């Protein structure tokens with residue numbers, strides 16, 4: 362039975378690396394994938410991983426009907442045996458419905474990869490719809506770690522290293538940013554709740570006004 366599978370996790374947990382691995386394994390068996398992505402760090406129409414691998418992909422547009430896109434592709438003699446949707450948190454809920462229809466009506470497996478929650482620890486709309494519709498949810502176990510060494514389960518947005526909790530849901534940034542720029546950092550829930558990033562923990566440790574980090 363074809364399935365809609367949601368591979369979920371924090372930033373930096375290896376989602377895109379796994380997407381590329383699935384693509385590699387299936388193409389080695391002669392299967393052809395349709396790869397969708399949106400706002401990948403490598404630029405438009407790319408699916409890339411932090412380990413340096415990259416492949417071409419279809420950049421999803423606002424309002425694009427992914428089901429119709431596949432039907433059109435097939436009707437023009439194109440081939441697709443399965444679908445990968447990376448950065449699926451950025452897809453609209455309707456586009457997730459369209460991916461479910463690809464599974465049900467076209468009989469293809471759809472593998473969606475996405476960050477579950479945003480920097481305020483709220484579900485992205487696309488991820489919420491995936492949780493609602495997926496046949497199976499896989500929480501990726503390549504563990505990203507908080508600066509304290511605990512498992513990182515939450516995404517923080519930072520400006521100049523300080524965690525912020527206001528702002529638009531989607532702001533492009535990366536985990537390696539210089540001071541003053543929007544960046545992202547993965548934290549454990551405890552430090553996300555306390556808004557304590559690696560930079561603020563370092564600053565606190567150096568300040569004579571506060572107890573050492575071991576008391577945190």
Ligand SMILES: [Zn+2]
Pocket residue numbers: 507508509510511548549550551552
């Ligand atoms: Zn922590």
